[in-house]
Amino acid sequence: MGRVGRVVQLLLSSPQTWLVLIMVGVLEWGFFSWFQPSPAMAAAGGGMGVFLLAVWPVVYLRSESFSRRYYQTPESVKSEDLEKRLDACHPSFRKPALSCLALARQIGQEFTHAEFQDEVESLLQNLNELAVNHVELLDRSRRFGTPQQKQTMARLLQDQADSVKHSLTALQRFSGNLTLFDLHVKDQKEIDGELKAINYGLQDAIQEIHPGDSQ
DSSP states (O other), rough: OHHHHHHHHHHOOOHHHHHHHHHHHHHHHHHHHHHHOOOHHHHHHHHHHHHHHHHHHHHHHTTTHHHHHHTTOOOOOOOOHHHHTTTOHHHHHHHHHHHHHHHHHHHHHHOOOHHHHHHHHHHHHHHHHHHHHHHHHHHHHHOOOOHHHHHHHHHHHHEEEEHHHHHHHHHHHHGGHHHHHHHHHHHHHHHHHHHHHHHHHHHHHHHOOOGGGGG
């Protein structure tokens, strides 16, 4: 299934989509039943319903719910399970990933705001997904492939390790003053942006070995 088909499937199968359809339908029915509008008002009311339905896909595609379903990440990742999974990774990947995990735990404990908790959860999910891909690719590179294929897999493995190292560097930039960040709205927005950027970078690394999803 191509990218467009998959996006459409996720949109139509989302409970939020059906909730929006029901709400718009109820509002339209209530408007026509209660006000019995003139033709001009009826056209305006119907146009508003169409507008809301047209806007919803844009809103949904920007949501965290869509991102999680699109990348097929689990709803919740326990840091202890992720730590065990990292045991099977290459040391170049495992060491920075464990450091990222430790900082993610620290951030989760320091911050109480929901947006930070959501981003930390996404960070754990992305690390988990990348670790799963890394272990599979590492095992494949050891057992299968021509010399050229092994070279390509080695590059992908190194790219994954580099992505985690970049994430660790970004996390370390603000890890020393977490309590201070929690006190200032400006800093809250900055750290939330940092976490989002880290998650985007990890998602790019995940997608690199699934080229079919980008077509």
